[in-house]
């Protein structure tokens with residue numbers, strides 16, 4: 001019985017999501033993006049340029065934490081620079097991502113790949129906040145835990161990119 005109830009509840013949630021998606025697709029903002037030639041492609045291009053910048057910044061930060069590359073620059077200063085770039089690019093990703101959702105909500109808001117992507121994003125944000133603190137505290141010799149967290153962050157960024165691309169190929173619920 002609890003199993004049946006759960007099913008019913010998740011079915012209701014799904015219906016609400018589909019209704020929200022249909023409403024969003026009919027708003028003026030969505031119709032404007034859908035019907036302006038090239039606008040979706042421009043938004044996607046900005047999204048991809050921002051994610052490439054995030055990936056490079058995260059890679060250089062993780063390499064520096066492991067003592068590989070850019071060792072002539074103090075870790076604290078390098079981390080400050082790259083973490084700031086990551087936050088600025090994340091704002092750009094959030095804005096362009098939201099515009100893509102508004103344009104074509106049915107592609108994302110009922111898609112499991114999208115929720116995997118958001119969960120991994122939440123995890124990597126927490127790790128990056130921690131790493132930027134570590135870089136200030138353990139500027140000379142980061143602990144093995146910090147180096148490992150840098151590797152995990154890279155794996156999460158890769159997972160986010162894969163999930164982002166998979167949205168286009170995954171069936172909605």
Ligand code: HEM
Nearest residue numbers: 044051093094097098100101107108160161164165167168
């Ligand atoms: C911050 C919140 C974000 C939101 C709301 C968001 C949302 C979206 C949306 C709606 C799409 C279009 C999916 C489709 O219709 O096929 C997309 C594509 C994509 N996103 Fe994001 N995204 C965000 C952050 C990120 C981040 C941080 C990364 C990677 C570091 C990323 C990587 C990608 C990739 C690789 C694609 C596929 C691009 C393509 O092939 O056209 N996104 N995202």
